[in-house]
Amino acid sequence: MPAFIHGSVEGVPDAIxxxxxxxxxVNLATREATxxxxxxxxxxxVAEFNHGDAPHTRTGRLQDSIxxxxxxxxxxxxxxxxxxxxxxxxxxxxxxxxITPKEHxxxxxxxxxxxxxxxxxxxxxxxxxxxxxxxxxxxxxxTKQPPIFSDxxxxxxxx
Numbered sequence: 496m497p498a499f500i501h502g503s504v505e506g507v508p509d510a511i512x513x514x515x516x517x518x519x520x521v522n523l524a525t526r527e528a529t530x531x532x533x534x535x536x537x538x539x540x541v542a543e544f545n546h547g548d549a550p551h552t553r554t555g556r557l558q559d560s561i562x563x564x565x566x567x568x569x570x571x572x573x574x575x576x577x578x579x580x581x582x583x584x585x586x587x588x589x590x591x592x593x594i595t596p597k598e599h600x601x602x603x604x605x606x607x608x609x610x611x612x613x614x615x616x617x618x619x620x621x622x623x624x625x626x627x628x629x630x631x632x633x634x635x636x637x638t639k640q641p642p643i644f645s646d647x648x649x650x651x652x653x654x
Contacts, residue, residue, distance in 0.1 A: 524650060530576060533566070539632040
């Protein structure tokens with residue numbers, strides 16, 4: 496003879512509402528943590544100048560151009576922030592390379608010549624060694640980023 500057990504669960508709509516509120520809090524915390532991480536990366540990259548192999552500051556344009564752009568949502572509870580310099584010579588400073596003239600036969604600038612006199616210098620090409628500033632800052636985020644997100648999520652999960 497079959498036995499039947501009957502039961503009911505109450506409060507399901509309230510539980511669903513509570514879970515949706517928690518989901519919204521975690522989503523917002525993720526967005527805010529991404530913004531914070533972008534700011535930390537930018538600050539770290541700017542601080543890398545004048546240290547080790549990084550470029551040494553002359554005008555400050557490269558440092559000042561490092562920008563943490565607005566956060567963009569790339570999926571459910573997934574955000575991205577882009578941090579990069581905007582001056583045209585940023586890539587060659589970071590990676591190194593050879594500069595050649597595009598419109599003339601020579602590159603030229605005013606500087607101290609080989610004989611010690613100040614005057615116009617002409618070169619067919621100039622090779623710059625890498626002077627990384629963004630790569631070391633990005634690598635340092637492996638240890639700086641987890642606490643930013645764990646603190647944000649811990650705060651979102653607290654009731």
